[in-house]
Amino acid sequence: MMKSSSLLLIVLYFLVLTSSTMVDAHARWKYPTPRTSDSGLKSYPCGGIEFFGNGQSITTLQPGKQTLQFEETISHTGAPFRIALSIDSDSNYDSFILIDHIPHNDATESSSLKIYQYEVTIPDIDCPKCSLALTNPMTDKIAAGTCCAYPKASSSSPQCGSVYHSCANIVIKGKIPVDQFKANYTYTGPCGDYQRESATWVRQSDSSWKLSATFTNFYVPPTSQQCPIFNSTCATGSKRTSTSTANTNNSSSLRGLHNVMLIGFVVALISVIGLF
Numbered sequence: 001m002m003k004s005s006s007l008l009l010i011v012l013y014f015l016v017l018t019s020s021t022m023v024d025a026h027a028r029w030k031y032p033t034p035r036t037s038d039s040g041l042k043s044y045p046c047g048g049i050e051f052f053g054n055g056q057s058i059t060t061l062q063p064g065k066q067t068l069q070f071e072e073t074i075s076h077t078g079a080p081f082r083i084a085l086s087i088d089s090d091s092n093y094d095s096f097i098l099i100d101h102i103p104h105n106d107a108t109e110s111s112s113l114k115i116y117q118y119e120v121t122i123p124d125i126d127c128p129k130c131s132l133a134l135t136n137p138m139t140d141k142i143a144a145g146t147c148c149a150y151p152k153a154s155s156s157s158p159q160c161g162s163v164y165h166s167c168a169n170i171v172i173k174g175k176i177p178v179d180q181f182k183a184n185y186t187y188t189g190p191c192g193d194y195q196r197e198s199a200t201w202v203r204q205s206d207s208s209w210k211l212s213a214t215f216t217n218f219y220v221p222p223t224s225q226q227c228p229i230f231n232s233t234c235a236t237g238s239k240r241t242s243t244s245t246a247n248t249n250n251s252s253s254l255r256g257l258h259n260v261m262l263i264g265f266v267v268a269l270i271s272v273i274g275l276f
């Protein structure tokens with residue numbers, strides 16, 4: 001028969017484990033409003049959060065250049081961002097990349113949130129059910145100067161092992177029918193494997209950060225931050241095909257925990273057990 005104190009400990013263990021998982025967090029959309037405020041979603045493409053699910057926010061965006069915002073809840077040095085569009089489902093983000101290789105802002109933030117603003121060209125489509133995915137590979141978890149690829153391994157890099165996702169339901173009030181857009185879209189910005197990619201960002205009056213670099217259409221990382229598989233003007237070569245074998249990262253609570261938090265917790269648990 002298990003002692004009641006042991007049972008209490010086990011219950012406490014799972015309570016703390018659950019709350020730590022919720023605290024463990026990384027990046028999410030701010031504008032447009034994400035499907036969920038959870039910033040610790042590890043599975044591709046949207047952390048398992050249903051497309052246009054009940055009770056979720058839907059943001060209407062006009063076509064053309066729009067300033068979007070996303071936020072980091074825990075800063076990960078050099079971890080870049082990607083923004084991609086999906087039409088009518090969560091299945092085609094890799095065909096409709098809007099911006100890839102947005103560099104990380106390594107500046108130390110005084111508050112717990114670091115807010116990024118970024119100008120993105122929203123396509124001129126008539127889309128009553130679209131979605132924007134923010135993808136954030138944790139390149140701080142691989143050795144400096146090495147690369148990883150996502151959502152699939154490339155011919156020279158393994159798949160990024162730890163990646164965070166956030167999706168927002170959007171309506172785009174443009175003119176081009178979605179079928180026509182799907183047949184003709186070509187992404188011409190940078191693409192390829194990821195490494196630690198950082199740049200200087202400038203604090204704005206609303207306390208968000210804006211990339212300091214000036215560029216036309218797309219920011220391209222400096223050569224020193226480009227992997228062997230990298231193209232600054234991707235064009236048609238970037239069209240990755242099916243996402244059917246995409247990463248299905250196990251999002252179990254343990255994997256989401258920061259190592260430090262886990263070690264701290266284990267130490268605390270052992271100390272508590274020692275008291276009984």
Ligand SMILES: [Cu+2]
Pocket residue numbers: 024025026074075076
């Ligand atoms: Cu994190």
